[in-house]
Amino acid sequence: MAKAQGLTWTVEDADSMTQAEVYGEVLTQIGQQNPKVVALTADLAKSTKIGRFGEVIPERFYNFGIAEANMIAVASGMAETGLIPVVSTFATFASMRAAEFVRTDLCYQKRNVKIIATHSGTSFGTAGTTHHCTEDLSIMRTFAGMTVIAPADAYETARAVAAAIEIEGPVYIRIGRGFEPPLHKSMDFDFEVGKAIELREGTDVTVIATGVTVVHAVEAADRAREQGVSVRVLDMHTIKPLDVDAVVRAVKDTRRIITVEDHSTIGGLGTAVADAIAASGKGCAFKKLGYQDQFSIVGYPEDLLHLYKLDGDGILEAIGLILKQDFEQDEDWEDEI
């Protein structure tokens, strides 16, 4: 039985709990110690697991019914009074139904509100496209002042939730439905918002992944290694602020980068990394894995990750392709432009 422990919280038996269950438990313990923390949901107390907070601290728990935009604006008002509202609903409703309220009431007004968005990506696959959320990283990244985190598993989620409470300002944490495979075996890893975790060293290719896809990137890297390809894996749990140094090091050391996200290839991790590569001024072979300007279909989450080539097989295939891909070394540009 693995115990997960931070400075202010302890979760017994963490490896038998889902991402969302762990976050519910950690948030509840933080709430017990910090009377400024209040928890808000929109008829999804049970589904998101923020309901755990409500069971233990009912006097600081607010269920708004099915009314996400209202809930975000109320959270902003509460934050003005010094409270730390933590809001939880499905990613699709937090990031899109309530988008302008998040931007104008939380980010523009610099309010100390945390959003924990569950069922992101295609983790709620069988619910279909209305319940998939492959746009939120992109949307949230564009809001000035927003911190955006996509933890890879339950352990990282616990760390992200605890870290978010310490950050002054709006934070968006994106997790899955709760049936994702674990990445870490214990709490024994460094977690710092804005700092990538190097899970595998490598010199031929770097795979930069976020959220649920990180575990698949590790699998692909291990399989590639058996074929003699040295693949660095970066767990980029923080999309914003991005760990630009880690990206530039990858450009320098491996010259080939693949990004992987359970998200559109437009505007999310891939775009953030592309910006960093472009700004570095160095040539680099580059590939973005994700949903390619398309709406994901109905299906089981593990099938969908396979179908859209975001699992071990898909990433391994991309590694093979990028090894063959030419890119411009820094010279010889004159005649081409």
Add this chain to the structure above:
Amino acid sequence: MLQDAERKTLQDTARRLRERIIEVTYSCGGAHVGGAMSQHDLLIALYYKYLRIDPRNPRWEDRDRFVLSKGHGGVGHAVILADKGFYDTKLLDDFNKTGSPFGMHLDWLKVPGVDVSTGSLGHGLPLALGMALGGRQQGRDYRVYCVMSDGELQEGSVWEAAMAAAQFKATNLTAFVDRNKLSLDGPTESIMALEPLDKKFEAFGWRVLSIDGHDYDAICEAIETAHAETGRPVMIIADTIKGKGVDYMENQTAWHYGGLDNDMRDRALASVRRMK
């Protein structure tokens, strides 16, 4: 009052298709069975007595439109569309499966007979209003029906549409509330109270009819009253039971969404077969 034979036909159809809902819920691994059962008699009355539709021509321009605003009731809608002949009911064996046209919430681009893709609550009434205004604008005489859930009414967009429908006198729009009094986390009245619901819609400019949502005489009378109304849009608040027909599911929040094992399925079927 309905003729006895007609009432019996509607009830028999409803029972037979409640059994189908149970079978699909069983085979697909889990569905929003509670809300599918509460909305069911409203949908049966519409599909088997009123809707002007043609299963061989699902995109017929002059068809009546039906918007299941509570998109999670999709499993119930899907079995009805199959029974009406929009597609082979065998397709429902793949409900929820990867690549299937059928997920929990139906997609109009994939499922014949569906007019809009719903699932995100609070979209259906404005979508239906648009179809109603579009029909009127172009001199078409079709009607638009919209079924909402009660928890859904907590969304502000519903009330924006309610104001607009009254403002634009959309009398070709008839809306229903499946008032089963439970949402996902529990009773609507303890989470975010809706009552007095009839007075709210009246204040927003609607004619409101409150009925028993499982009584075919009442449902049909209300729909016909709505057809005759010329001044205001009509909201039919249907008092319903979540999980209706399955004794162990009735009025249980836990049966908002669920899967069935063999024993649960058999008990559910037996319970439905005992219905009138």
